[in-house]
Amino acid sequence: MQVCNLFFKLLRRNMKTAVIFTAVFLVIAFAISGSSDKSEMFKENRLSVAVIDNDSSEASKALTDFIGSKHELRDAGSDMAEITENLYWESVNYVLIINEGFEQRLTAGETEDLFGEYRVHDDFSTVYMKTVLNEYVKTAQACLAAGSSLTEALQQTSEAVGMNTEVTYSKESSEGSEEFSSSFAVYFQYMPYILISVMLSALGVVLSSLNKKGVRYRTECSAVSPRSVTLQIFAGAAVFVIAVWLIYNIAGMIMYGGIFRGKAWLAALNSLIFTLVSASIAIFVSSFDLEDNVFSVITQILGLGISFLCGVFVPLSVMNSGVISAARFLPAYWYIRANDMLIGREAFSAGSFTGFLLIETGFAVVLLMLTFVVKRSRAHETAA
Amino acid sequence: MANTVVKIDGLVKRYKDLIALDHLALEIREGEVFGLLGPNGSGKTTTINCLLSLLAYDNGSIEIFGKPMTPTSYDIKREIGIIMQNVAVFDELTVYDNIDYFCGLYITDKAQRKQYVDEAIKFVGLEDFTKFYPKKLSGGLLRRLNIACGIAHKPKLIILDEPTVAVDPQSRNKILEGIEELNRQGATIIYTSHYMEEVEQICTRIAIMDKGHKVAEGTKEELKKMIKNTETISVEVRGLTDEIREQVASLPHVYLAEYTDGILKVCCSGGKHNLIRVLGVLQEHELHIGRVYSELPTLNDVFLEITGKALRDKED
Numbered sequence: 044m045q046v047c048n049l050f051f052k053l054l055r056r057n058m059k060t061a062v063i064f065t066a067v068f069l070v071i072a073f074a075i076s077g078s079s080d081k082s083e084m085f086k087e088n089r090l091s092v093a094v095i096d097n098d099s100s101e102a103s104k105a106l107t108d109f110i111g112s113k114h115e116l117r118d119a120g121s122d123m124a125e126i127t128e129n130l131y132w133e134s135v136n137y138v139l140i141i142n143e144g145f146e147q148r149l150t151a152g153e154t155e156d157l158f159g160e161y162r163v164h165d166d167f168s169t170v171y172m173k174t175v176l177n178e179y180v181k182t183a184q185a186c187l188a189a190g191s192s193l194t195e196a197l198q199q200t201s202e203a204v205g206m207n208t209e210v211t212y213s214k215e216s217s218e219g220s221e222e223f224s225s226s227f228a229v230y231f232q233y234m235p236y237i238l239i240s241v242m243l244s245a246l247g248v249v250l251s252s253l254n255k256k257g258v259r260y261r262t263e264c265s266a267v268s269p270r271s272v273t274l275q276i277f278a279g280a281a282v283f284v285i286a287v288w289l290i291y292n293i294a295g296m297i298m299y300g301g302i303f304r305g306k307a308w309l310a311a312l313n314s315l316i317f318t319l320v321s322a323s324i325a326i327f328v329s330s331f332d333l334e335d336n337v338f339s340v341i342t343q344i345l346g347l348g349i350s351f352l353c354g355v356f357v358p359l360s361v362m363n364s365g366v367i368s369a370a371r372f373l374p375a376y377w378y379i380r381a382n383d384m385l386i387g388r389e390a391f392s393a394g395s396f397t398g399f400l401l402i403e404t405g406f407a408v409v410l411l412m413l414t415f416v417v418k419r420s421r422a423h424e425t426a427a
Numbered sequence: 428m429a430n431t432v433v434k435i436d437g438l439v440k441r442y443k444d445l446i447a448l449d450h451l452a453l454e455i456r457e458g459e460v461f462g463l464l465g466p467n468g469s470g471k472t473t474t475i476n477c478l479l480s481l482l483a484y485d486n487g488s489i490e491i492f493g494k495p496m497t498p499t500s501y502d503i504k505r506e507i508g509i510i511m512q513n514v515a516v517f518d519e520l521t522v523y524d525n526i527d528y529f530c531g532l533y534i535t536d537k538a539q540r541k542q543y544v545d546e547a548i549k550f551v552g553l554e555d556f557t558k559f560y561p562k563k564l565s566g567g568l569l570r571r572l573n574i575a576c577g578i579a580h581k582p583k584l585i586i587l588d589e590p591t592v593a594v595d596p597q598s599r600n601k602i603l604e605g606i607e608e609l610n611r612q613g614a615t616i617i618y619t620s621h622y623m624e625e626v627e628q629i630c631t632r633i634a635i636m637d638k639g640h641k642v643a644e645g646t647k648e649e650l651k652k653m654i655k656n657t658e659t660i661s662v663e664v665r666g667l668t669d670e671i672r673e674q675v676a677s678l679p680h681v682y683l684a685e686y687t688d689g690i691l692k693v694c695c696s697g698g699k700h701n702l703i704r705v706l707g708v709l710q711e712h713e714l715h716i717g718r719v720y721s722e723l724p725t726l727n728d729v730f731l732e733i734t735g736k737a738l739r740d741k742e743d
Contacts, residue, residue: 252517
């Protein structure tokens with residue numbers, strides 16, 4: 044197991060970049076996942092509102108009570124300087140002045156000069172309060188027009204405007220399903236980039252070291268058979284590839300909140316096949332005797348290039364048809380197509396999904412065959 | 428007579444239309460430092476690759492330690508050490524780990540391997556650098572590490588393929604001393620080079636190769652006896668006329684007399700007192716004589732005479 048031990052020794056020395064890639068990816072994925080969850084919740088905002096009632100009528104008191112039931116009523120003071128200071132320090136978000144004659148104008152169906160205000164310029168609180176007041180006034184005037192007395196109209200208005208409507212968000216087809224939410228899908232969406240980068244920066248670099256002309260020659264001259272050397276390297280690489288896939292999927296499960304269900308397993312399967320594709324890319328690139336700095340540049344170009352072209356960073360639906368045509372010749376495109384099916388961007392079909400996975404596998408097989416051809420050619424060169 | 432370690436018979440290797448090895452036959456005996464001398468492209472490395480079964484050959488046979496050498500002759504490979512021209516180590520491993528890894532390709536027993544690795548480190552004098560990574564080592568130390576990686580498993584046959592190319596003179600001498608020491612410890616050495624001085628210095632027997640052929644084989648004395656030239660006399664002299672040069676050329680045992688850039692070069696074949704006779708002719712004509720050299724033939728002369736071309740390219 045000398046060669047296998049060497050594989051892991053070299054891997055330990057070359058893991059730094061891969062660990063950084065993984066850490067950054069997981070941190071960002073967890074952050075995106077967390078922020079996405081919040082965006083799906085609706086919470087009514089309570090503002091700090093000061094009311095200066097210059098009318099002191101039944102209608103103005105009813106309006107003040109209504110505002111008090113929905114927001115925090117605060118005292119902002121009476122003079123201009125004190126009010127400005129409170130607005131500046133955000134002790135209050137909005138100062139409503141109920142003008143004298145409010146009740147009279149309300150019952151007369153007028154909408155002008157009902158209110159005055161002190162506000163922060165372009166603040167959302169102002170827009171929000173204006174909407175609420177507008178709705179209140181219109182509702183009250185509608186009730187009065189319908190024949191209700193002022194007291195009844197004010198009561199009906201408070202009930203109608205203050206009513207909480209139970210809203211249930213039904214996920215659209217493009218938002219995935221319960222077992223594979225859109226926020227979680229982002230995690231699998233970005234996975235090709237991280238898999239290609241990690242495989243090239245760790246596995247690729249290790250294999251490249253093992254493939255360097257001189258050390259390969261020494262190994263070929265040794266008492267260990269080439270078959271044993273290949274098997275030992277294969278065993279080391281297999282352990283690494285499976286470990287990487289497991290780490291990302293276990294992290295995915297933590298994000299998911301438990302063991303995958305339904306389509307999440309299909310996403311995991313898709314990622315497993317793409318992990319093999321990424322490993323094949325790394326194996327292929329490492330079969331050339333490249334300098335370390337060249338290898339590093341290739342890692343960046345392949346990781347970012349394939350990801351950009353294949354819709355990892357930008358959805359395929361917004362991409363140029365020419366780019367998409369070119370992307371068909373890259374494995375990540377088929378990964379993304381399969382992933383899009385799972386999150387509902389495309390209609391799910393078991394046949395098409397399986398087809399996409401087979402195409403990905405085909406890329407891996409072709410890359411391994413090309414590697415074999417390159418290695419044969421290089422072995423001939425070395426011996427000659 | 429010592430046992431035969433390597434026996435190559437009628438070896439033919441073709442690359443399409445190019446014949447890289449043309450019925451090559453060699454016999455290397457136990458305890459020898461056998462030099463394989465030839466210019467670039469003469470077939471030295473191809474011979475080594477065939478010897479190690481890294482390259483399939485078209486005809487002939489190779490035996491090592493009395494057994495046929497095949498790609499699966501791992502019992503034979505276990506007894507062979509290889510040191511190549513380029514440093515072949517892992518940059519990610521320390522000096523110790525590198526030697527340990529390459530030794531481990533032959534020696535599986537950990538305790539024995541540790542002992543061998545320690546001995547190899549001591550042999551090449553890298554005791555103070557065991558925890559260093561190759562990139563921190565100087566060129567000379569790297570060469571020593573390269574040698575340690577090739578000999579740590581105590582091979583009986585060590586093949587050195589141009590190990591001193593692009594090496595400074597000090598490191599080159601240390602490498603050559605190391606090879607002689609390995610030979611004293613019992614290893615049979617095959618040393619390929621196109622540096623004739625090195626081959627003359629350390630090799631007990633030499634084969635000269637050109638265009639895939641063995642053009643000559645023997646000890647350096649035997650090789651030098653194969654050629655016409657036994658002595659080359661060079662004299663710095665002014666005003667030498669064609670008549671005087673022809674007089675020198677007509678001296679007994681002189682077969683060539685050239686006068687170029689103020690230097691008279693006289694090649695002799697056998698005979699004694701050639702230098703005295705040449706100087707006598709020059710003094711007879713009262714010519715002013717500067718520096719005088721008398722040189723015995725070198726392997727380069729041997730190669731030049733046998734193949735009609737210089738052994739080493741000018742840039743070397």
